[in-house]
Amino acid sequence: MLKVVVCVSGSGTNLQAVIDGIQNGTIQNTQIVRVISNNKGAYALQRAKEHGIPSLCVSPKDYTNRAEFNLALLQAVEETSPDLIVLAGFLVVVPEEMIQRYRNRIINIHPSLIPSFCGTGYYGLRVHEAALERGVKLTGATVHFVDEGTDTGPILLQKAVEVKVGDTPQILQKRVMEEAEWKLLPQAIDEIARGQIQIGRRDG
Numbered sequence: 086m087l088k089v090v091v092c093v094s095g096s097g098t099n100l101q102a103v104i105d106g107i108q109n110g111t112i113q114n115t116q117i118v119r120v121i122s123n124n125k126g127a128y129a130l131q132r133a134k135e136h137g138i139p140s141l142c143v144s145p146k147d148y149t150n151r152a153e154f155n156l157a158l159l160q161a162v163e164e165t166s167p168d169l170i171v172l173a174g175f176l177v178v179v180p181e182e183m184i185q186r187y188r189n190r191i192i193n194i195h196p197s198l199i200p201s202f203c204g205t206g207y208y209g210l211r212v213h214e215a216a217l218e219r220g221v222k223l224t225g226a227t228v229h230f231v232d233e234g235t236d237t238g239p240i241l242l243q244k245a246v247e248v249k250v251g252d253t254p255q256i257l258q259k260r261v262m263e264e265a266e267w268k269l270l271p272q273a274i275d276e277i278a279r280g281q282i283q284i285g286r287r288d289g
C-alpha cells in the first residue's frame with residue numbers, strides 16, 4: 086500500500102480528484118494518510134474531514150520564524166512515514182531538508198506545459214494570464230518531481246489542453262483543471278503505486 090501525504094493550500098479540487106480516484110479504483114493500492122494545509126481556512130481541510138482523512142494545519146503564522154515552521158512541516162510529514170508526498174496546490178516553498186529526505190518521492194501538479202509559464206511567480210491564475218498574454222494555442226498541466234528549484238524537477242506526465250478564442254484566465258484555468266489536472270494527478274499516483282514511473286531525464 087502506497088502511503089501518501091497530500092499538501093494543500095486552497096480549495097483542494099486536486100485533492101478531491103485523488104480521493105475520488107482511490108474510491109473508484111482509478112488509483113490502486115494507495116491510501117492518503119494525512120492532508121496537511123498551511124492555511125487554516127483551506128476548503129481542502131473540509132474535504133479531508135468529510136472523507137474521514139486525518140488532517141493537520143501547519144501555518145507559518147504559528148511559528149516565530151521560517152526555520153521553526155519548516156521543522157514543524159517536516160515533522161508533520163515524518164510522523165506518517167509516507168512513501169509519497171503530493172503537492173496539490175501547495176503554495177509553500179518546500180524546505181530543502183524535506184526535498185533531500187524525500188528525493189524523487191515528492192510530486193507537484195503545475196497548470197502549464199513546463200517549461201512554459203513556470204518558475205517563481207507562476208502560480209494560480211497568473212499562469213493562465215501569462216499563457217493568454219503570449220497567445221499560445223496549447224497549454225496544459227504537468228506532474229513533476231520536486232527538486233531544489235521552482236518547477237525544475239524531472240517531469241513525470243504532461244497533458245495538453247486547447248486554448249480557445251475568448252478564453253479568460255478563469256475559463257482557461259477551469260478547462261486545464263477538468264481536462265488535465267484532475268486526470269493527470271490520479272494517473273501519476275497510480276503509476277507510482279504500480280512501480281511504473283521511470284525517473285530521469287536525458288542528459289544530452
Ligand code: GRF
Nearest residue numbers: 095096097098099174194196
Ligand atoms: C491548481 O491549478 C494547481 O495546478 C495549482 O494550484 C491549483 C490548486 O487548486 N498548483 P486546488 O486547490 O487543487 O483546487
